Amino acid sequence: MPLALVGIDRYLAFFREVSKHSDAIIATLTGNYDTMSAQDLGRLIWPLVETNLHHRRTQILRELDAAVGGKRATSTLGEVWRFAQESRMATLLVEEDYHQPALIDESGLRLTPVDDSTTPGALDDAVDEVIATVIERGGQVIFVPNGSLSVHQRIAGILRY
16 A cells, blocks of 8 residues: 655654555655645645656556566456456556446356346446455555556456466
């Protein structure tokens, strides 16, 4: 989970020293903002967060391209679902507005997209389910702008092996 830090130098340094999550820090705003509202503070830190997220997304899309070349990537919701169930997904990339109802077979490994979430037995949103599965099994999830994964049908994964 990305983390943005705000505070005076001494506290920021202490946090980095004692935290197990220093590698999650994506933005730092140094200073004393005790009297500032959360909303105003958010306006100050958000551009720093946004810049880092853009760089992170660009980097992960490059990693996906390399994984495709190395045959360590998968595309389409059905394939991503199967690899997530097998705990093979290191990184899941999902377009921001992607939602898809689907049916799952008896084995739990095969997923068939459907058009209507009211289809009997259908998952309301298989994308949310696969996101939860990847996180539960130690993978990371990165959301990318719509259209970034069009060649992968809006969802892709970088495999552990």
